[in-house]
Amino acid sequence: MAKTQSESKTSGGFDQAAQALFSANPLLGPQAHQFWEVQEKILQEAEQFSKHWFDRRHTAARTALQATAELFGTAPVDPGAAAKVLHDWQMQSAERVAEDVQEWVDFCTRSAEYVTAGEVSANKETLDSVSAAVEDAEHGHAIPV
Template sequence: MTTKSTKAETPKSFSDVLKSIQTAASMNPVMKPQIAQFWDAQEKMLDEAELYTRHWFERRHEAIRTALDAARAATAVNQSDPARATQTMLDWQRRSMERMVEDAQEWLDTMSRCASYVTRTEAEAVGETIEEAAELAKKSTKSAKSEPV
């Protein structure tokens, strides 16, 4: 019994793949502003994410350091004063909650800036696309009106 090959045809070489991508990209030069806008926005969002995570880790390190300090202080307090030990832990928990609020606020600010980058650069890309299309149309009408030599 023979089996049929259901394997899809694959390009003969990597250069065939590159040629097809190159052809698709060169057929629409009007897409250049959108492509540039996309990668510019990506870079800005990565910068924002890096900044947010750096601050987040700084707050986590502070949480660990202050937790250790609070644990030491709570256990070093006179055993006959449990209220003081409890207050030490409550103070740490309060500051820990403040750090979590800072996380949330910075995250919302980060997302807001990222959305702003995308919408602002998208608007710029649309304007550039319109200009590119107008230039392309102008060039194509000039060549259509030319007379043979």
């Protein structure tokens, strides 16, 4: 069955668009590959950061329970001892928050390094691919001797 004129235009447009996309593959391939490699690295880093963050929150909850037990246990409360328990818990909490901030800065720094290194690598691959394609095109028209 023969195609109608509108079907030919539609499929021809798709064919041309697909051909244009795939002919640009030397330019897009390295970029897409590096994008997904960087995504994987950043996801692993985020997972590690989150794990450590949750570990610190669990530690905070456990130490808060211990501090509460010491403060409100069966013995009469000594104000000096209570102040020390609270001070110790708060100091540990401040240390955990400092660890949160340090790990966040490290996470952001490593992520920026991954993106930058990925871009440099992808651009080099793209340049190499384009250079090879240009060289092939130039030699493709040569007449063998």
